[in-house]
Amino acid sequence: MKKIFIGIFVIAFSVVFLLAISNSVDLFTYNDSLSSDSVSNGYINKNVTKNQSEVIFNETTDAETGSANIVTSIIVNYRSFDTLGEVTVLFLSAIGVSLLFGSTGKLAERKKSGFILRTAARIIFPMLLVTGTYLFTHGHLTPGGGFPGGAMIAASFLLLYLADEKFVTAIEKIKLVEGSAGTLYVLIGITGLVTGGYFLANFIPTGTVGQLISSGIIPLIYVLIGLKVGAEITSVVSRYLQEEVTS
């Protein structure tokens, strides 16, 4: 009976919600192109302040960000401060998880895994690590970046956990990687503040759009984000799987 009332409430709420947004968002028609006064045009043409001109792959040099992946240029350059906050939220949640689970005590018994599973996991593990590293070092050129790359690194550690019953991560070393990556991110920001005039300013020349060594601090920051996110998710995964038997 209670669930029927909740159902009626949700349906009524959704009708009101649809009526409220129907003025600003059309639910069934889609645009043919970005409108010319859209904020995103500045990001696509890599110039948010002055007259915008065409950016050509492998030709344009010294553009405002120099990143071929426009989403990356927004995340790590124009809205980099936002990303610093986002990484901090993830850090806080990793701290919360380790606080709730604790670290000392007897570890839970895990089921013994077979020889084939263990060996195959050790072969796949470095491949996953290399793929994750590729994702975050090429974050300014291809789809991907620090967050998927970090998640893939954490997935490789999860694979070892599932396949090998004796495997435990060295959580202290993971914390060291995480802390130093976060500190370096802030230090890059302060260097930008000193040399470029504002926090996280791009103080390295941006180079040619589309080259691996280009776009200034974007690859540096994405590598740091990749390491930090990988370390954070790995520590969360290890906390869950190394849970104590008795508390």
Add this chain to the structure above:
Amino acid sequence: MIRVASLLLLMIGLYGLLSTRNVIKMIISINIMELGVNIFIVSIGFVTNGVAPILTSQVNSSLSNFVDPLPQALVLTSIVIGLGITALGLAFARKLYKKYGTYDLAKIGGMKDE
């Protein structure tokens, strides 16, 4: 059409959140709601026949017909925050289960602290 489907997902998540007292199911409902919101935000930036906003050797000019990159960037942030919320929420749920022996919030509310 995808926008209606994403709003439907949002409402399914809202119904799940309100109609159950099980902590794990509530976390799953929050995730479904978040998925609906994310799909909706990405669909706002959709452009018919648009390409992914990445300059490559094939799509080599910024005058190409790109989809809107800004909603994608915002959704990336939202996905990561969602991951953090889920991890922390599941840790709390595990702690609750250890203390009270149940995931049901209605039962936990009637118990006394030991």
